Amino acid sequence: MKTSIRVQNLKCGGCAATIVKKISKIENITNVLVDKDSSTVSFHFKDEASVGNVRNKLKSLGYPSIEEENSVKSKAISFVSCATGKISKS
Numbered sequence: 001m002k003t004s005i006r007v008q009n010l011k012c013g014g015c016a017a018t019i020v021k022k023i024s025k026i027e028n029i030t031n032v033l034v035d036k037d038s039s040t041v042s043f044h045f046k047d048e049a050s051v052g053n054v055r056n057k058l059k060s061l062g063y064p065s066i067e068e069e070n071s072v073k074s075k076a077i078s079f080v081s082c083a084t085g086k087i088s089k090s
Contacts, residue, residue, distance in 0.1 A: 002031075003051060004042040007063040008070045009078035012036065014086030015063070021088070022061055026053050039066075 010016070016034035019041055023032045028046040035042070041058065045051050055065060062078025064070055 002044050004040045006040050006066045007058055009063050009075055010039040014082040018081040018085035022057055023054055
């Protein structure tokens with residue numbers, strides 16, 4: 001099955017690189033794609049528990065879904081995730 005999650009704080013290719021790298025490591029998740037323009041993370045999954053795992057990982061990386069609170073902490077964490085993604089792309 002395939003689904004998409006709209007997230008907050010997604011600004012650039014560094015953010016996208018971090019998201020793809022980290023979400024792709026989650027068991028039962030494949031074909032992770034990030035659309036920066038729509039702030040959407042799309043992926044294939046095997047069960048609903050896997051979708052919950054993705055939501056939790058996105059939040060821990062500083063990219064909560066649009067339904068969740070976007071705290072100052074989330075914004076700060078996303079800044080670090082973004083910088084990490086930019087460095088790993090180099």
